[in-house]
Amino acid sequence: MVQNEDEIDLKVILFNYLQYWPIILVFMFAGFVSAFLFNRYATSIYKVESSILVADDKPSLGTDLFESSGLGMLQGKNNIENEIGILKSYSLAEQTVSELNLNVQYFQKGFLSTTQLYGNVPVLVTVDWKQSQLIGGMFKVEVIDEKSFYLTVEEEGFSVYNPSDKFFKSKFKGILGLKSVYSFGDTVSGESFSFKIDQINVLPGDEIFFKVLDTQTLALKYGGDLSVAPINKQASILNLSLETPVRRLGQDYINKLMEMYLQRELDEKNIASENTVQFINYQLSGITDSLRYSENRLQKYRTENRVFNLSEQGSVIFERLQELEKEKGQTEVTLNYYKTLQSYLANNQASDLVAPSVIGITDLLLNSLVQTLSELQAEQTRLKANFTEQTPAVRENASRVQNAKRALQENVNLAYQNTQSVLSDLNNRIRMIERDVNSLPQTERNLLGIQRQFAINENIYVYLLQKKAEAEITKASNMPKNSILDFAKSGQTPVAPKRSLNLLIGLILGMILPIGFITVKDFLNTKIEDPKELERQMKVPLIGMIGRNTSDDALPVFNNPRSSVTESFRSLRADLAYLSPQKNNLTLLFTSSISGEGKTFVSMNMASVFALMGKKTILIGLDLRKPRIAHDFGLVNDKGMSTCLSSNQPWKEVVKQSGYENLDVILSGPIPPNPAELLLQDRFRMIINEIKEEYDVVVFDCPPVGLVSETKELFGFADVNFYVFRQGYSMKANSQILNNLVEKGGVSKMYGVFNDLHIDKGYGYGYGYGYGYGYGNNSYGYHEEVQLPWWKRALRLKK
Structure with missing residues (x-):
């Protein structure tokens, strides 16, 4: 089954993380345990809830005129948002904290x-x-x-x-x-x-x-923690909730808050009644002295003149006068009320308004206007306690207050003029009756005048006392329009910590942290790890993959012929039949970007696999700056290629026996002062041509092409060139050096070899980890290998 590259990349990523499964499991377990301990010892938070019914205002008679007039005075009486603002206000929270003494x-x-x-x-x-x-x-x-x-x-x-x-x-x-x-x-x-x-x-x-x-800090905290919201968009029921570790404290706070909220509303309602009582007391203070004076005068006159009752004619006249004087007194009280109302409006004291109905004024429109203005003023006071002057709600309500004041001012002025006309008519009628008084005897006329004055004062006094009693009864009967629907109650199950969610988060964090670390590590890693990534970066084929040599022997081909490393060299030898067909003699060159990538190890063992095959093979060390072959074969680097090139000594005299059949070695020799110039001599070309005629396989161990220049001149002597990379050691940028050699340097027959493969970055690519380049673990006894871990055997993908 053919898979596209994206699918293969996903598998590479997956199995890259699976390499670290023990670490990931340990972190997940640690995250789960941490979440469990957090749940066990964290303070439980409970949610306390209650609800308040915000009642709609019943419109007063005549308010429909203003609702349709476009003045905007009576809009939004039942503003849910305002009630929410009041419940969450600092002032209400401060009163509640003070009452509960939570400091x-x-x-x-x-x-x-x-x-x-x-x-x-x-x-x-x-x-x-x-x-x-x-x-x-x-x-x-x-x-x-x-x-x-x-x-x-x-x-x-x-x-x-x-x-x-x-x-x-x-x-x-x-x-x-x-x-x-x-x-x-x-x-x-x-x-x-x-x-x-x-x-x-x-x-x-x-x-x-x-x-x-302090109270201020607590008020700010509780005001911020309290949540107030309508149960839905259409309802006027507000749900109050508070999350707290102490359920009883939360219940007490919300219950007290609702109590203070209703008390605040009741206090605002009582202001009108208190203003009424205050107005009547002021009127009573003036009439009481007059009543006492006229009473004493009447009693004294009756005693001195021994006259106690009026005649029949006098009684009729007195009753007519008393009725008119009573009406006149009530009219004067009404006129005084209008004067007071005008004074309040002129001095911006609308919050002290007295309801007209309290003193007997039955003008429905006037009563409605005074009530509306009082409510708007109370609303403005509440809004200013919670918002600034520039808040749209405050500015809008202020505009409504001004409109209501103008309408009330016009109505009061008109009512004042009408009342003056009524008072003038009453005075004229009284003067007409007073003419009949002159027909009475002098003593009776005087008694009638004194008794008339006393009756006037008494009627006004009784009238005011009656209205005062009515105002006090109204105050006593005031009730908040809003009401508590449900008192605060706490849930039995804590809302925090969320135990199941915390356990899940612990597991996820335990998984994400190592995966994130691995991802960042791989992202910041500049070394080549994945053979597939190397294949994508190179412009030449990746022909061979050499696994890690787990032994200390530099020649596993001779000393451990059944190992996987040896098998990978055999596989590379087999591939050369396709790279350079129909050639009896073969010259191979091995180089790399920098020192330490294993080119000497690969060249020695490639020469060894050909020697085991019976091919007459020679390994030539051309790294004149940093020779290693002598040490690995146990030889002395006293003479070699540098000796031949710097003198006329024949090359055959520097050939040394490797100790293994069919394999000879020419060491690099003593380090010369000018290695690059020596390798560029014509004598070097003659020597190489003679060696090719003498041996079946010639293997060059060249210096790193990324560090020295002479290697570029050596590519022309080889039939096949190999560029060695080492897993976890070679830099990713080294592939660009190889690409430049091929594209700009004109080097042909160049192939890549991936050495020291030991990290499985993707299933089927790692040495000894499955099927791929070279034999894997399932060798069925053909060579020795470390047993594949169980999880890799269980998850292995077959080709």
């Missing part, structure tokens, strides 16, 4: 975790917030006995709270002046702290930790 947090430490205590605490810390206080750090109380304790600092990081600037905290940089032992109930004080610790339920040896936090 001191108590803790108890276990073996690996710390638990916050709430409610039934063993000690009680009372902080003096009138002076500077240290906040944020952790104190430790170690009980000595029922009367005394050690007080130390457990955790630093204190800030200094300044009561004159509650929102600015400075870092504490001094040394905390604590004594060793304190008594319960005594004040613990210093330069920037003052608090008292009382014992409630402690035993000697108990350790309690506490932390002091």
Whole structure:
């Protein structure tokens, strides 16, 4: 089955990672164990939830006129977003924290975790917030006995709270002046702290930790942690939720927050009733003295003149006057109300408005306007407590307030004029009746006048008392329009840590970390590791792959003929029949980019496999700068090619026996001062031609072509040239040197050899790891090899 290159690359990547499967498994196990320990000792976080019903405002009679008028005064009364802003506001959170007294947090430490205590605490810390206080750090109380304790600092990081600037905290940089032992109930004080610790339920040896936090910091924290959202887009029910490690604390906080929210709404409603009572009290203060004076005067006149009742004619006149005077008094109260209303609007005191209906004004439109303006003013106050003046919601509501004021001002002015007309008519009618009074006797006329004044004051007084009682009843009966739907309750299952997810993340991180390290290592690796990658980079074929020589013997072909390394040389020898066919004599050249890539090892063993075949073979060391052949064969490098080229000594006199049949060696000889010039002589060409006539196989061990220049001149003497790369040693850029030799240098018959192959970068390419170049592990007894690991046998892909 033919596979495209992308599929093969994926397999190469996969099996590259599979080489490190023990490390990956260890990391995955470590990640799983870490996640398990985290789940075991992490503080459980619970979600506390409640809900509030935000009721819709019932429109007042006449408000439909303004809803359709385009003035924009009555839009958005039930603004869910505003209610959410109020619930999350700092001011409401501050009131809640103050009511619950959460400024001191108590803790108890276990073996690996710390638990916050709430409610039934063993000690009680009372902080003096009138002076500077240290906040944020952790104190430790170690009980000595029922009367005394050690007080130390457990955790630093204190800030200094300044009561004159509650929102600015400075870092504490001094040394905390604590004594060793304190008594319960005594004040613990210093330069920037003052608090008292009382014992409630402690035993000697108990350790309690506490932390002091100011109200402002806690309000900001709880306000940020609280989540408020409608249960859906259409509903006016708000869901409140708070995630906390202490379920009871979360429940108490949300319940108190909802209580303060409803109380705030109720207080705003009571403002109108309080303003009404205040207005009536002001009116009563003026009429009370007049009533007392007229009452005393009436009593005195009756006593002095012995006149107690009016005649029948006088009674009729008095009743008519009393009725008109009563109506006049109520009209004057109404007129005073309009004056007060005009004054409030002129002085921008709309928040102190009194409802017209409270003093008996039945104008539906006026009542609706006053109610609307009061609600808009209250809304503006709430918005300013949470948002800046430039916030769109604040600016929009301010525009509605101004529109409502203008409409109310016009209506009040018109009502004031109408009331003045009514009052003028009443005065005219009273003057007409007063003419009939002149027909009465003098004594009766005086009594009627005094009694008339008394009745006027009494009617007004009774009327005001009645309205005051009605206002107080209204205040007592006020209820918030919103209501608590569900009180706070905590879930039984913690929302954090997410145990299953953490275990999965631990496994994934345990897998990703080593894989990421391997990926980065391979990406930054400049050495050639993968034979397929080398094949893609070279412009010539990769003809042979030589495995790692696991023995210390430099000639495994002779000394370990059943090894896989020997078999790879045999395979390379077999391939030469296709590279240079129909040639009885064969000349091979081996070079590399730099020293250490194994060209000498490969050239010696290639010469050896031909010698084992019965071919008369000679190995010539042409690396005149750094010779190695003499050492590997156990010879003395006293004479060699440099000797022949620098003197007239015949080449046959420098040939040495290798110790193995059919294999002779010409060493490089002593290192000359001019190795490049020696190899470029015509004498070198004559010597090589004579050697080719004498031997069946000639093998050149040349110097690295990437380091010296003379090797380029030697390519023309060989039938086949081999460029040796070494796995994990040769640089990836070395392939470009080979490509330049072929493309620009005109070198022909050039092939690559990959030496020291020991890392399996892809299935079927590594030496001894499967089928590919050379024989693999499944040799069925033809040669010795290390047993393939079980996982590679299980996952091996067959061709």
